[in-house]
Structures are given as C-alpha cells and as structure tokens.
Amino acid sequence: MKTSIRIDPYSFPLIIVAAFVMGLILAFMLGFRPQHGSSHGRERPALETAPALVQTVQEGSFYDL
Amino acid sequence: MLIRKGFLWSAVFVTFLIGIRHLFPGEAASGGSFDAFCPFGAIETMWRYITTGHTLKTTNLLNFAVFSGVLAVTLVAGRAFCGWMCPLGAVQEGLAKLARRLGGEKRHVRGKPSKARFPASLPTWLDRPMRYLKYLVLLLVILASVAAVYPPLHAFCPARAVFSFHLTTVLMWGVLILFVASSMLVERFSCKYLCPLGAALSIFNKISPVRLTANSAACNHCGRCDMDCSMGIQNVPDNLNQAECIRCLECLETCARADALEIKLG
Numbered sequence: 001m002k003t004s005i006r007i008d009p010y011s012f013p014l015i016i017v018a019a020f021v022m023g024l025i026l027a028f029m030l031g032f033r034p035q036h037g038s039s040h041g042r043e044r045p046a047l048e049t050a051p052a053l054v055q056t057v058q059e060g061s062f063y064d065l
Numbered sequence: 066m067l068i069r070k071g072f073l074w075s076a077v078f079v080t081f082l083i084g085i086r087h088l089f090p091g092e093a094a095s096g097g098s099f100d101a102f103c104p105f106g107a108i109e110t111m112w113r114y115i116t117t118g119h120t121l122k123t124t125n126l127l128n129f130a131v132f133s134g135v136l137a138v139t140l141v142a143g144r145a146f147c148g149w150m151c152p153l154g155a156v157q158e159g160l161a162k163l164a165r166r167l168g169g170e171k172r173h174v175r176g177k178p179s180k181a182r183f184p185a186s187l188p189t190w191l192d193r194p195m196r197y198l199k200y201l202v203l204l205l206v207i208l209a210s211v212a213a214v215y216p217p218l219h220a221f222c223p224a225r226a227v228f229s230f231h232l233t234t235v236l237m238w239g240v241l242i243l244f245v246a247s248s249m250l251v252e253r254f255s256c257k258y259l260c261p262l263g264a265a266l267s268i269f270n271k272i273s274p275v276r277l278t279a280n281s282a283a284c285n286h287c288g289r290c291d292m293d294c295s296m297g298i299q300n301v302p303d304n305l306n307q308a309e310c311i312r313c314l315e316c317l318e319t320c321a322r323a324d325a326l327e328i329k330l331g
Contacts, residue, residue: 023137027130
C-alpha cells in the first residue's frame with residue numbers, strides 16, 4: 001500500500017530552499033565553482049578529473065596525474 | 066501567499082544586483098558575466114562542455130552549480146522553481162497585476178473573476194498547441210548549442226533584456242518590449258508558451274515526491290482554484306501534477322474546503 005505524508009504548506013518554502021542549497025553545495029563540492037578571469041592553471045572540476053583519476057589508479061601511475 | 070511573493074521578489078532583487086554590478090567600476094564589475102548565473106546556461110553549454118571540456122562564451126562552471134540547485138528543487142518538488150524562485154516569473158506576475166490595476170481592478174479578490182479585461186486567456190484552440198512551443202524552443206536551443214560559440218539564447222534572452230542593463234541592440238529592446246506587452250496581455254505568457262527552462266523542468270512534475278493531491282470527497286468543484294491558477298490550468302483538482310503546474314500553491318491557498326487540496330510527500 002502506498003503511504004504518503006502530509007506536508008504543511010508553510011514548510012514547502014523550507015523544502016525548496018533546503019533542496020536548492022544542497023544542490024548548490026553538491027555542485028561546488030564537485031568543483032563547479034564560480035570562475036574569475038583566465039582559466040589557465042585553475043583547478044579542474046572533480047567530475048572532469050574523475051575518469052583520469054580512475055585510469056591512473058588502474059595503471060598504478062599516481063604521480064603522473 | 067505572502068511568503069511566495071517574498072521569495073519571488075527576493076529573486077528579483079538578487080538578479081537585479083547581478084545585473085547592476087557590471088555598471089560599477091572595480092572588483093564588483095569583474096567576475097562572471099550575467100549569463101554565468103543563469104541555470105539555463107548550463108543546458109546551453111552542456112554539449113560544448115561534455116565534448117570539449119570548455120564552456121560557451123559568457124558561461125562558465127557557475128551555470129552548472131546554479132542549475133544543480135534548480136535541478137535539486139525540481140527533483141524534490143517539481144516545477145517549484147518557476148513558481149517560487151524565478152525572477153522572470155515574479156516580473157510577469159507584477160506586470161499582470163499592473164495590467165489589472167490599469168484595467169480598473171483595485172484589489173484582486175481570491176476566487177472571483179477579475180473585472181479587468183487584461184491579462185486575458187488565449188482561446189483553448191490556440192492555447193493548447195501553443196503550450197508545446199516551449200518544448201520546440203528547448204529542442205532548437207539544444208540543437209543550436211552544438212555549433213554555437215555564444216549561448217543560443219544570448220541575443221534574445223528576456224532575463225538579459227530585463228535585468229542586465231545592457232540593452233545595446235535593437236533586438237534586445239524588442240525582446241524587452243514584447244516581454245512586457247505579452248505579460249500584461251496574457252498572465253505568465255513566457256512561462257506558458259516560451260520558456261525552455263520551464264519546458265525542461267516540467268518533465269519532473271510527474272515524478273517529484275512532493276506533490277499536490279486532491280481529495281475528491283471534500284472537493285465540490287466550485288472552480289475557485291481554476292480562477293486563481295496563473296498558469297491557466299483548467300479543472301485543477303483533476304490536473305494537479307500535470308506539466309504546466311508550477312507548484313505556486315495558489316490553488317491550495319484559495320480553496321475554501323478543508324482538506325480538499327493537500328501537499329504530500331510520496
């Protein structure tokens with residue numbers, strides 16, 4: 001049987017804000033941060049470096065990363 | 066709902082600050098462009114980023130962060146971003162209110178038809194097919210983004226026209242005038258028929274865990290909710306979670322029957 005929990009309409013804005021902030025923080029943690037100026041020498045987002053990291057771990061060449 | 070208005074106008078204020086900061090000299094004027102704060106910019110630059118690792122001009126990784134926030138809201142509560150956080154939605158609601166005032170309505174009474182002629186609703190035969198226009202816009206933008214240098218909507222984005230204070234082209238002025246006029250003639254015209262971000266988010270209305278439910282035993286089908294729905298959804302209690310619903314909760318607010326409409330998790 002499907003159960004559902006009733007939500008107070010006044011809690012709805014809090015749910016929205018919490019979801020937005022969590023999404024934003026998650027993105028920041030993955031490396032999607034605001035950028036300023038030239039992109040040269042900047043940290044690359046974790047999602048972008050993840051495949052390279054996995055590959056180097058598999059090859060055992062950590063120091064090439 | 067007063068809280069919702071507060072949310073919407075806070076979003077307007079924040080977007081206004083983002084737009085105005087480029088007018089000031091010094092550090093405040095540096096940083097990402099106006100486009101870099103747009104959640105839809107992430108969709109526009111997605112293909113380029115996946116295939117080349119670079120973003121389109123005027124966008125950057127911040128677009129993905131903002132989009133991630135919007136996506137989180139949508140995964141939890143459907144198109145609530147459109148109803149609660151979109152600055153363009155707020156401006157459209159404000160313009161609709163202004164149109165009502167100019168049309169002779171001093172104060173809108175909940176659940177009662179407006180005395181003003183505008184904002185009007187399009188006839189059903191025109192409204193129905195035009196609702197699909199936003200999906201077409203989304204598809205065209207995604208296709209155009211494959212070969213784009215700038216975001217495809219960069220030249221005629223209504224958010225840039227309203228908030229960027231950078232109306233350097235005739236096209237931008239045209240977009241601004243059309244946006245203002247259409248919002249005063251038809252409530253949330255852009256949301257209903259044109260917004261590609263709304264089209265992308267609407268897909269999640271069916272699957273989001275936080276959803277509106279109608280209690281058919283308590284509902285007497287008085288039609289108050291239909292009258293107060295800014296998205297023009299007809300027969301609201303039977304169409305609560307359809308793609309057009311922006312979860313503004315105006316139907317819940319206007320409903321005179323206890324427990325006829327509820328918001329639930331699961």
